[in-house]
Amino acid sequence: MTRSLAPAAALLFLSITTACGSTSKPPGEGAGPGDAASSDTGPGDGGDASPSESGDDGGSTCTLTANTTPTGTVTNGCALVTRDTSACNASRSAAGLSGFWLKFSCRVTVTATSSDVTLASDGRPDHESNYFPATDPCYAPYSPVDLDPNHIEVHALSLTVPLAPTSASQAMSLGAVGMAVDGSAIFDNQAAPGDDIYEEASSFDRCGGHPSPAEQYHYHTEPYAISYDDDAFIGVLRDGYPLYGRHDADGSTPANLDASGGHTGTTPDSPSTAVYHYHVNLQTSHASTSAGQTEWFLTTGTYAGPPGTCTGC
DSSP states (O other): OOOOOOSOOOOOOOOOOOTTOSOOOOTTSSSOTTSSSOEEEOOOOOOOSOOOSOSOSSSSSOGGGTTEEEEEEEETTEEEEEEOOTTTHHHHHHTTOOGGGGGSOTTSEEEEOSSEEEEEEOSOOSSOBTTSOTTSTTBOOOOOSSOOSOOOOOOOEEEEEESSOOOOOEEOOSSOOEEETTSOEEOOSOOSTTOOHHHHGGGOOTTSEEEOTTOOEEESBOOTTTOSSSOOEEEEETTSOEEEOSSOTTSOOOSOOOTTSEEEEEETTEEEEEEEEEEOEEEEOOSTTTTTOEEEESOOSEESSOOOEEEOO
16 A cells, blocks of 8 residues: 655664564565565563553553464564464354354454454554554554654444355455454555555555554565464455465465465365465565566465455454
8 A cells, every 4th residue: 555655764773562572673674665685573561451442541551462372483572472363253153163263353343244244453563663653552663764743543444245155256456455363454465556565665664554544554575573474363354265374284385276365275274174275475566667677476466256335354
């Protein structure tokens, strides 16, 4: 998504303790944020406050992280987290949902009919970011190479996707093309006309996202608080097909993804039945402004099936 870049900001090497871990190589320096060269391990801090509708509660704790627990996997300074969904999964199971549907954060409202599933969220991530307003408890003082002038605000997002997706590929449009497990929007692998998405990656925060001019936080590439070089469930695209990390459940890297970035096989959520699903996939720029740069994008820019309806996209 396009944004009006502020002049390149000086890198701030600050020691901070956040849900996204301690400082390490920022996006855009050396390996890009989609590269696999910046992973380290170390504990992170989790929020323990009760959930609220707003992270800006005047306190010092980011309540959006209340149901997350950082793991020892820290990439680009962002801790991969686990999400406690025990408080909301009884109602989801009662509606007949199972598998990956039960992995969405309790900050996402998940409802179902016999044919569709609706996902609704306030659009904010469950990790800290430098793109929250500086007065917000979820703000983290970090400056990407190309600081985005936009900020994270509540941006209501609602997707209604088919429970049983069908095949009918079509090009994606700009805006939200899916929802991640933390309720943030998933965008495709393109920037607005005139921008280079590979160059734009230098504006991503530690965890791999940034806000649009409409203040909608979103991911284009591998979101480090959700997945890093693994088989983790990342989210659902608007056609109803699930999106997983770089690997299949057996640890292998899929070799023959189709034009939509997916294939049919077993998943961590469907271990005995082969199903169609997407994967994070490595792409290389051929643009003159960023030729040769690589990123692990969440999409190829093409749906495998017809997308459902969306509000806030």
